[in-house]
Amino acid sequence: MRITVVGGGVVGLLTAVECVRAPGVTRVELVDAGPIPSPMATSNDRLRVVRALHRGEPALTSAAARAHAGWLEVESLIGSRFYHPSGALTAMPDQNVAATLAVLTAAGARAWGLSQIDLAGRYPWIRFPPGSGAVLEATAGVVLADQALVAVARWLGSQPQVRLHPHQQVVEVTQHDQGGMIRFADSTTRTADRVVVAAGPWSRELVPAAVASDLTLYRQSVLSYRPQSAGMPAVLGLGPAGDAWLMSAPAHSDASLRLSAASACRPAAAMTDPVTPDRWREHLISVFTGVLPGFDPAAVVNCFDGFYLSERTRGGPLLASYGAGAVWAYAACGGMSFKFAPQIARAIADRAVGATPRPTGLDSVDRPRFLAAAGKE
Numbered sequence: 001m002r003i004t005v006v007g008g009g010v011v012g013l014l015t016a017v018e019c020v021r022a023p024g025v026t027r028v029e030l031v032d033a034g035p036i037p038s039p040m041a042t043s044n045d046r047l048r049v050v051r052a053l054h055r056g057e058p059a060l061t062s063a064a065a066r067a068h069a070g071w072l073e074v075e076s077l078i079g080s081r082f083y084h085p086s087g088a089l090t091a092m093p094d095q096n097v098a099a100t101l102a103v104l105t106a107a108g109a110r111a112w113g114l115s116q117i118d119l120a121g122r123y124p125w126i127r128f129p130p131g132s133g134a135v136l137e138a139t140a141g142v143v144l145a146d147q148a149l150v151a152v153a154r155w156l157g158s159q160p161q162v163r164l165h166p167h168q169q170v171v172e173v174t175q176h177d178q179g180g181m182i183r184f185a186d187s188t189t190r191t192a193d194r195v196v197v198a199a200g201p202w203s204r205e206l207v208p209a210a211v212a213s214d215l216t217l218y219r220q221s222v223l224s225y226r227p228q229s230a231g232m233p234a235v236l237g238l239g240p241a242g243d244a245w246l247m248s249a250p251a252h253s254d255a256s257l258r259l260s261a262a263s264a265c266r267p268a269a270a271m272t273d274p275v276t277p278d279r280w281r282e283h284l285i286s287v288f289t290g291v292l293p294g295f296d297p298a299a300v301v302n303c304f305d306g307f308y309l310s311e312r313t314r315g316g317p318l319l320a321s322y323g324a325g326a327v328w329a330y331a332a333c334g335g336m337s338f339k340f341a342p343q344i345a346r347a348i349a350d351r352a353v354g355a356t357p358r359p360t361g362l363d364s365v366d367r368p369r370f371l372a373a374a375g376k377e
């Protein structure tokens with residue numbers, strides 16, 4: 001079986017890996033509009049958090065509790081180190097800590113509770129909301145995302161059945177005979193038994209209109225802040241709304257802190273450049289002035305915007321299939337696909353090769369949307 005994957009972000013790269021490992025696959029082609037990996041890919045940032053807790057969502061927490069093991073397995077297969085299990089700390093009202101711990105433990109995550117006194121002693125440089133406790137997940141951490149993509153691309157490049165095709169923009173993906181066909185910007189085409197589309201926030205341009213019209217584009221601003229406390233856990237649940245977060249690099253890394261908040265995420269009409277408008281930069285500076293005592297706006301070394309697509313009604317990822325199963329499109333990556341990528345990639349590869357799909361625990365991946373060739377459900 002020959003499989004072509006469109007998109008060399010984390011989902012496309014790991015799906016290609018899983019296709020290589022699947023029995024009966026003789027050729028895996030990976031195509032990207034840019035280099036592989038591409039600096040433009042949403043995945044290609046310094047840090048991405050892996051953690052289990054989704055407050056008020058026990059099923060999602062259960063699914064996310066498997067992401068930690070998923071990344072350790074990817075590291076072991078690829079033979080490179082890019083996942084740092086430095087933990088994740090989530091602040092919350094003290095009275096919610098015990099119930100949250102119970103959900104995490106039931107999901108299989110290792111975690112413990114911290115009181116307000118513990119927080120003040122351990123993290124004096126963070127101002128937690130009054131009455132806060134926190135849960136600290138040990139089975140959580142950060143992926144050095146850019147390093148992971150390079151390592152996975154290198155592994156793929158060393159596999160005899162893999163061909164990497166950088167700098168080839170795909171403009172159309174359709175059914176062809178029993179398989180799929182992709183058309184490039186220069187009008188040339190390539191056929192395969194199965195085509196997987198993992199084009200991140202650009203997927204709207206490649207999927208049928210019936211799917212594209214159900215996707216919402218989001219844009220999120222992030223600050224890079226130089227005074228760092230390397231080796232810290234990721235910290236979430238900060239600020240008056242409890243929606244601000246910071247990601248810290250591993251101890252040996254020189255990466256700055258990443259600071260953002262859900263309030264800096266908004267719908268966007270189109271993907272333009274990643275330059276953060278002044279008002280969103282100022283918004284985050286104002287949030288973190290309240291969160292980090294002594295916050296110095298002059299130490300903001302960078303500010304950039306990232307994009308992702310979400311399924312409109314349920315607000316998360318979306319897997320769709322069309323062309324009688326010839327094309328599998330990860331149409332919406334949502335705001336959390338990096339951590340789930342090992343699980344998602346396995347499920348997509350299973351579908352593409354016709355194996356029984358291993359469940360991810362993500363409803364919209366485990367129950368994909370099926371469309372007929374013409375794009376009608």
Ligand SMILES: Cc1cc2nc3c(=O)[nH]c(=O)nc-3n(C[C@H](O)[C@H](O)[C@H](O)COP(=O)(O)OP(=O)(O)OC[C@H]3O[C@@H](n4cnc5c(N)ncnc54)[C@H](O)[C@@H]3O)c2cc1C
Nearest residue numbers: 007009010011033042043049170200202306336337338339
């Ligand atoms: C600010 C921000 C912070 C985030 N933090 C986290 C986090 O902490 N944890 C987490 O789990 N998730 C996080 N996410 C979400 C996560 O980064 C994304 O869901 C994930 O990286 C998407 O990966 P992908 O492979 O689907 O897409 P991408 O990484 O965007 O890759 C898509 C690839 O497809 C290629 N492509 C596009 N169109 C074409 C075409 N027509 N022809 C050929 N190639 C094409 C692109 O060049 C690109 O290389 C965050 C997102 C943002 C914006």
